[in-house]
Amino acid sequence: MSVLLSKEITRLKKKILQMTAIVEESVRKAVSAVRYKNEALADEVIQNDNGIDLMENELEEECLKILALHQPVAIDLRYVVVCMKINNDLERIGDLAVNIADRAKAISREKDDFIPDSISAMIEKAISMLKKSLDAFIEMDLKMAREVSLMDDEVDELNRNMYQEVRKMIMEDPDRTGYLLHVLGVSRQLERIGDYATNISEDVIYMIEGKIVRHSGSK
Template sequence: MARPFDEELKTIRGKLMKMACLAEESIVLAVKSLKDRKEKLAKDVLKKEEAINLLDIEIDELCLKLLARRQPMAIDLRFITSAMKITSELERIGDQAVNIAERSLELLKLPLLKPLIDIPRMADLAQNMVKDSINAFVNRDGKLAINVCERDDQVDKLNDQILRELLTYMMQDPTTIRRAVDLILVGRHLERIADHATNIGEDVYYLAKGKTIKHHIEKNRK
């Protein structure tokens, strides 16, 4: 049976999915600009940022209106407060993609340090975490939400590996320092993206299951 504000919840869900798509595209473009050394792709990321930011404001306002007008209970209330948290996370994922694009524009001024392999792999992992966290939200899929959170470790490990490799480069050849530091920071940005996807996964788990996996708190409280 359709309830009075199902239509409004559907609008919020649609806008969140659109926002997630833009955020994912930004990650892909930013890392592609770095890998293929294409300035235009980095500039495309900067253009997408405004659309992401506008959706953030829109979704927030829609949620607040819905809370005020409809005074939703239980699962709908949780849906709306989750949506408000998720939109913040997506906005920050967009910010991190912008940071990567800015690093890419800096790196394009200098010769290529080395062909990039691990950073694009890390970007793939992070992007898929974002995609799956939103799929988990849309389908209230607690299992997929946990799975997203579990993948965070892989990204962290890859980031450590990238850091170690770049330290070796710098020590062997100090002319690589500036570029290596930029790449280390790109690694950190991707790690943050994975963290934000993990936060979404935690919110979705709470939405789907009504209990928290944040901070492994169930364990600590016992």
């Protein structure tokens, strides 16, 4: 690899790290806004999304520039392509944080404030999947990347439980329907964050092993 290309790739890595930190923060804030019915915090998440969108555009431009100017091959090519994909997925996770923040605003206007156990468990799992998938990317750690897929099955299971739980609660007390549909909405966004973290981890495995592992496990 040329010195110049190696420098560009280091810069790319740094930018992905920055973006990761900002997106993770956004998810955490959105989830806190739900937990503590904090509308101001939810608004903050919604406003900050613009910054994430701009970062995504910049990062993509940078990747394209590297492809055009340095024409990397083999692992370097895969690295740049994977950066583009992770960049894309991080931006979409940012959008999911906005969806959660929207729900937080609706939830904070309701009198109800019961947060089901499954949701708390999902919050922890989804955030830790996100962290782990990006740590796997930074450390180029296969083992860590593989652990993420296993965690995804647990998040999917928790989301299914949420459905059952919410269904039962609504039938017992239909007046809570509006509130509980919002809670279910949050659960769904968390499940989708788990899906994106899984995508990222699969891209990391691909980058390291050079073969596509997507769709090889359970869905």
